[in-house]
Amino acid sequence: METKAIMIVGVGGQGTLLASRIIGAVLLEGGYDVKVSEVHGMSQRGGSVVTYVKYGNKVYSPVIEKGEADLILSFEELEAARWLPYLKKGGRLVLNTQRINPMPVITGAAEYPEEIVEKLKKTGADITAVDALKIAEEAGSAKAVNVALLGVLSGSTEFGEDVWEKAIEKCVPEKALDINKKAFRLAREIKG
Amino acid sequence: MTKLMLGNQAIARGLYEAGVKLVSSYPGTPSTEITEYASSYDKNEMYCEWAPNEKVACETAIGASVAGARSFCAMKHVGLNVAADPLYTASYTGVNGGLVIAVADDQGMHSSQNEQDSRNHAIGAKLPMIEPSDSAECKEYAKLAYELSEKFDVPVLLRLSTRVSHSQSLVEEEERANIPVRPYEKNIRKYVMMPAFAKPKHVTVEKRTLELIQYAENCPLNTVEMHDAKIGVITAGIAYQYAKEALGEKASYLKLGMVNPLPEKLIRDFAEKVEELYIIEELDPVIENHVRKLGISCIGKERFTLIGEYSQRYLKEKILGVKTECTDFGEDIPVRPPVMCAGCPHRGIFYTLKKLNCIVSGDIGCYTLGASAPLQAMDTTVCMGASVSGLHGMNKAVPQDENKRVAVIGDSTFIHSGVTGLINIAYNRSNSTVIVLDNSITGMTGHQNNPANGKDIYGDPACAVDLEALCKAVGINRVRIIDPYNMSEAEAAIKEELSTEEPSVIISRRPCALLKSVKHKPALKVDTDKCVGCKMCLKIGCPAISVTGGKCVIDHTQCVGCGICREMCKPGAITE
Structure with a gap:
């Protein structure tokens, strides 16, 4: 098969790294060659962050470039707009409708664009917008927003709930497991 | 068993399997996780520590090597500048137990103050340097580095990059080798680098380099993959992965796993087999200069940038003239630079x-x-x-x-x-x-x-x-x-x-607000009746505070209740 490319984008601290590791564990279970590329260090401090997951028979480059992503999972609206050029024509974008103001917006140096979801839909991309923060908080913690988004995404993958849950168990710390599993299940019921 | 591992994690596994006894490092992105993962193994088998700086770490590893144990230290590219003093002379003394120093470059400066190419240090210190391109190679090269170190009596540099260190790919775990500590024998001509002993040692170093070049000609790290001979690519490290994805079987490859010293005959033979020769390497033209010195014409930095990271898209455009289509959002998107966290002291x-x-x-x-x-x-x-x-x-x-x-x-x-x-x-x-x-x-x-x-x-x-x-x-x-x-x-x-x-x-x-041991206070709230919209609280640059409809709002998912904004708020609108 041709190599597939998934991008996970968001704001440093939102748990994009953990989400990419869970996806990586699911794909490994599926018998694919997998590469997951992460960002550490300064970029993690509240900045725009991106991780890449690629899988197929044989994956070479660990990075995803403009026009190459089959799927973008965005943890925040502005980040979905920022990384849109990375989506392949006909690709899918799953986004969390949470809005986190970047520093230039906070200081008044820039404006947060309005109606991002509508504008994204007009580009012809296949968009799924959900309030994953609400789901996460319903499950018991805002921190589970990453796993809630995976729940939304999981419904349209070839992998069953058991494979996803096993990967979550492998990657999420013990004490946060119940809340994360709950967030995953609540989100999975949403038709992505 | 096959595992998905970060490059850094795979290096740590390689150290463990190679029977390494001591790891001493100073943290530095993107090298940090090597030592963190190394410390997850039994410390009685492989002792790990954070040293106060890279020079101390390197000298500690040198000491362990002299005492007869396989030893290691890791650092980021600028850390190697700090450790350069012991490194350049350890090149003269050589080793007893194998000594490997990993240095992780940060092409693209994701988290660094400059973008130096560590291969220049390998050339300067006259040390062999090997460079893996994925996690499986990270483990394999780390182990091989110890064999090289002991065979050629030399510290070996293991060069990494952000994309190799911080990408996960599949790794097969093996058992730890039982490597006994080598006996220490007093030998001042080898270990005391005063002029009388250092002078003959320099002769040994130059002789060793010639032997290493001979090794590079046939070593298993330098591999040729022949496909279409119209395009020939000489490359190393992560750039190989980009080239392979961009060109696939439209090109033939000489992948150099050993980036210092470089082979001569191997390069000449490869160059003769291909029509057009490209040198694809991020940052400095190290391979390119070597190829040109051999009198071989090639396409290098006149086509490819000296700055930042490459990618498959970049190479496709530069070599094949193919540009991947993409859709823009169509309006300006505010940048999101990294910021101090909410509650940062x-x-x-x-x-x-x-x-x-x-x-x-x-x-x-x-x-x-x-x-x-x-x-x-x-x-x-x-x-x-x-x-x-x-x-x-x-x-x-x-x-x-x-x-x-x-x-x-x-x-x-x-x-x-x-x-x-x-x-x-x-x-x-x-x-x-x-x-x-x-x-x-x-x-x-x-x-x-x-x-x-x-x-x-x-x-x-x-x-x-x-x-x-x-x-x-x-x-x-x-x-x-x-x-x-x-x-x-x-x-x-x-x-x-x-x-x-x-x-x-x-x-x-005051401890970092992200530490697990730090107890956070409840998020603060804004009393909208009292908030006059003066925006004084925005002056501290807290990512949890913003203005909506002329009034300040505190994001409860980010706020840790540090209270700095409350000190800024003259009308007293910020409350618990």
């Missing part, structure tokens, strides 16, 4: 420094973010420790501004190389004020314990450097401790120390 200090119009000699760490808007309270950042020594230079040369200048440096950076600058301030008497931002952790690299926080790499209790006593011991009489959450106290202290005519140290002490 550094925030209030930088606000105060800006308010007092200070000239701030800065350093390397999370607090470098104090240079960004809206705080913008930093004037210089060069390298680890430079804040303290730089301030001394400013104050000695142009003393009229000394009452406006401060240095800011984190606890870990202060231990790394700030204390030597402070000794200079005391010894050569400059009227300098140094603020040590003690957040009890090495922060930016992702929370590593350090010699000042009382815990070792395993989280076990350790001796903690008494920073106050240390500053006093080097000759600073005025040392005071403040709580950075108390902004009025901090401001008064900074004003007082700046106006005092002798060197002083202010230790601003």
Whole structure:
């Protein structure tokens, strides 16, 4: 098969790294060659962050470039707009409708664009917008927003709930497991 | 068993399997996780530690090697500059137990102050350098490095890059080899590098390089993949992966796993088989210069940039003229630079420094973010420790501004190389004020314990450097401790120390807000009836505060209740 490319984008601290590791564990279970590329260090401090997951028979480059992503999972609206050029024509974008103001917006140096979801839909991309923060908080913690988004995404993958849950168990710390599993299940019921 | 591992994790596995006995490192992105993962193995088999800096780490590993054990240290590219002194002479002494030093370059400067190419150090120190391109190779090369080290009596450099260190790919785990400690025999001609012994050693080093070139001609790390011969590519490391994805079987490849020294015949033979030869390497034209020196024509840096990272898209465009289509959002998107976290203890200090119009000699760490808007309270950042020594230079040369200048440096950076600058301030008497931002952790690299926080790499209790006593011991009489959450106290202290005519140290002490041991207060709220929309609270640059409909709003998912914004709020609209 041709190599597939998934991008996970968001704001440093939102748990994009953990989400990419869970996806990586699911794909490994599926018998694919997998590469997951992460960002550490300064970029993690509240900045725009991106991780890449690629899988197929044989994956070479660990990075995803403009026009190459089959799927973008965005943890925040502005980040979905920022990384849109990375989506392949006909690709899918799953986004969390949470809005986190970047520093230039906070200081008044820039404006947060309005109606991002509508504008994204007009580009012809296949968009799924959900309030994953609400789901996460319903499950018991805002921190589970990453796993809630995976729940939304999981419904349209070839992998069953058991494979996803096993990967979550492998990657999420013990004490946060119940809340994360709950967030995953609540989100999975949403038709992505 | 097959596992998905970060490149850094795979190196740690390789060390374990190679029978390494000692790992000593200083954290530095993107190398940090090697040592963190290494410390997850049994310390009785493979002992790990965080050293105060890369020079100490490298010398510790050299000592372990001389004593007969396989040893290791890891650092980022700029860390190798700090460790260059022992490294260049360890090249002369050679090893007893195998010695490998990993150096992780940061193409694209994701988290670094420059973009230097460490291969230049390998050339300078006359050391073999090998460079893996994925996690499986990370493990394999780490193990092979020890064989090379012991076979050629030489420390081996293992070059990494952000994309290799921080990408996960599949790795097959194997058993740990039982490598006995080699006997130590006194040999001053080998280990005492005074001129009489170093001179013959230099001859040995040059001879060794010739032997290593011979090795490079046939070594299993340098591989040829012949496909279409119209395009030939000589490449190494992560650039190989980009080239392979961009060109597939439209090109033939000479992948150099050993990037110093470089082979000659292997390159000539490959060049003869292909029509057009491309040299694809990020940063400096190291392979290209070598190829040109052999009189072989090639396409290199006249086509490919010296700056930043490459990618499959970039190479497709540059070599095949193919541009991947993409859709733009169609309007300006505000940038999202990294910022100090909500509750960061550094925030209030930088606000105060800006308010007092200070000239701030800065350093390397999370607090470098104090240079960004809206705080913008930093004037210089060069390298680890430079804040303290730089301030001394400013104050000695142009003393009229000394009452406006401060240095800011984190606890870990202060231990790394700030204390030597402070000794200079005391010894050569400059009227300098140094603020040590003690957040009890090495922060930016992702929370590593350090010699000042009382815990070792395993989280076990350790001796903690008494920073106050240390500053006093080097000759600073005025040392005071403040709580950075108390902004009025901090401001008064900074004003007082700046106006005092002798060197002083202010230790601003509060643990990093992201530490698990730190208990957070509930998120603060804005009383919208009291909020007048003056936006004073925005001046501290907290990512949890923004304005909606003319009133301030606090994001409850981010706020940790530090209360700095409450001190800013004159109408008293911010409440618990």
